[in-house]
Amino acid sequence: MNILLLGSGGREHALAWKIAQSPKLTKLFIAPGNPGMAELGECVNLKVSDFPAIGQFALDHNIQMLVVGPENPLVDGIADYFHQTPGLNRIGVIGPSKSGARLEGSKDFAKAFMQRHGIPTARYQTFDTAQLKEGLKFLSTLEPPYVLKADGLCAGKGVLILPTLKEARKELEEMLGGMFGLASAQVVIEEYLDGIECSVFVLTDGQHYKILPEAKDYKRIGEYDCGLNTGGMGSVSPVPFATPEWMQKVEDRIVRPTVEGLAQEGIDYKGFIFFGLINVKGDPMVIEYNCRMGDPETETVMPRLSCDLVELLEGVIAGDLDRREISFDPRAAVNVMLVSGGYPQEYQKGFPIGGLDQLDDAIVFHSGTAIKDGQLVTAGGRVISVTCYGRDKDDALARAMANAQKIQYTARYYRRDIGRDL
Ligand SMILES: Nc1ncnc2c1ncn2[C@@H]1O[C@H](COP(=O)(O)OP(=O)(O)OP(=O)(O)O)[C@@H](O)[C@H]1O
Ligand SMILES: [Mg+2]
Incomplete structure (x- = not known):
């Protein structure tokens, strides 16, 4: 089959790397992609926000599946655009409908959803611009530190x-x-939870689900x-405290109620659910949902899948x-992100990247690179990352370090x- 993947970062490079290994794949197109992904498929210059152009491309190239990497589209x-447009409605979309994507697009929706379905999360209240006084009053009932969340997407x-x-x-x-403009016209105020975070990823068809390898990002x-x-400096999978017993709690208290809750509420959800969890004294609680994979967690989760994605x-x-x-x-995987000096504040771009031909047993994922005059150069804050396998996380880290050291660019x-x- 022909697959069109949307996005241009390390997350999408990792998805492309895994998809490209499938015997079911005829041709992979990536829009807009990056120089690393160009080795795995054909990069096409389309904006992920330009739905009509993406739809037309899909028709012209006999695309059977659209995989959406980032949350904004x-x-x-x-997904609704594809489902509702004649011709495009035959194409399978990996990614929820707009109503499902509210799990990420509205913090208030996500919190209310968790409350409706008894999913463990921090105590909270939501306030809008007319309720500043009430919000200030609620704050004074909480203990420090205080957690304020803009309702909408804020990158x-x-x-x-x-x-x-x-x-x-x-x-x-x-x-x-x-x-934050309209995104903070409503603010969620919630209780601070103390613990170590862990990201759990699920694929769902709206009824059934599969739990993917968990990861922790930095x-x-x-x-x-x-x-x-930052956008993320690395990740590790598996996570030692995510024992089978802990993951069973995650499945019983969080994953299953979420998938069942979506179905009960008639919300069309076919795609990835990212559960941002925190381990509070041995019990998992939800910090947030995202409606797509994480970056750089995908860079260790995909290498740890040994089946056909x-x-x-x-x-x-x-x-x-x-x-x-x-x-x-069964091996551990560690991903290390190489960034531009100065990031996440000001940094320079356009430095030549060398040493990629010197690596040993490393999987390279591009985040912010470009080709300038035939030379690979830095083109973002997060530039390129390496994932290595190991017997355990420390062994994988040592291998990732040895490879990161060989990739050379200024700053x-x-x-x-x-x-x-961990
Ligand atoms: N209730 C809480 N208690 C403690 N820490 C929290 C809480 N809520 C959020 N955090 C911290 O803030 C971070 C960002 O929060 P959250 O994941 O809700 O925001 P986001 O902007 O959607 O993040 P992302 O870009 O990862 O999707 C969390 O990863 C966590 O470290
Ligand atoms: Mg989020």
Whole structure:
């Protein structure tokens, strides 16, 4: 079959890498893709927000499956566009409808959904611009630190954790006053949960589900989680505290109620669900949902799947995911992200990247690269990453470090502690 994958980052490169291994694949197209993905399929210059152009391309190239990498087109309704457009409605879409994507697109919707279905999450209340006073009052009933979340999509910047009531009050005022535009016209205030985070990924056809390998990502720029937040500096899978007993709790208390809740509410959901979890004294609680895979978690989750991903995706479309086989690679995988010096603040681009031909047993995923005058160059804050397997996470990290060291460009930076805290 012909598959069209939307997106251009490391997450999509990892999806493309896995899809390209499938015997079921005839041709893979990626829009817009990146130079790394160009080795796996044909990159086509389409914007992920231009639904009519994507639809026309799909018709012209006999696409049978559309895999949506990033959240924005899902929240904006790309699945509905395909389902409702004659000709395109025969194409299977991996990604939920607009109503399903509200799990990520609206923090208030997600919290209310969890409450309706008894899914463990932090206590919360939502306030709009007319309810500043009530919001300030609710804040004073909570213990520090304070968690404020803009309701809508903010590219990972809409959550503030404030150490004092004074700062929380000030930020609440600014958020409701339009700090994130319409996205913060409503703000969720919730209880702070103390624990270690873990990301669990599920594929669902709306009725059945398969749980993929779990992973932990590393968000801060500095080692041992200090400094500013980034798009993600690396990931590890499996996660040692996600024992079979813990994962059973996740399935019983969180995954199954979520999939059943979506079905009960008549919400069309065929695709990935990303459960951002936190381990609170041995019990998993939900921090957030996303309606797509994570980046850079996908860069370790895909390498740890030893079955055919396209076989599973076919099950999602056909509604018979229960009859498809999933299997995991028993090895540990660690992904290390190489970034541009200065990121996540100001940084320079356009430096030549060398050393990729020197790597040993590494899987390379491109995040922000470009080709300039025939040369691969840096083109983003997060540039390129390496995933290595190992006997355990420390062995995988050592191999990833040896390979990261060989990739050369000006002002290269990466963390050397991915997975070390676990
Ligand atoms: N209730 C909470 N208690 C403690 N920490 C929290 C809480 N809610 C959020 N956080 C922290 O803030 C981070 C971001 O929150 P959340 O995942 O809801 O935001 P997001 O902007 O949707 O993130 P992403 O870009 O990962 O999708 C979490 O990964 C977690 O570290
Ligand atoms: Mg999110």
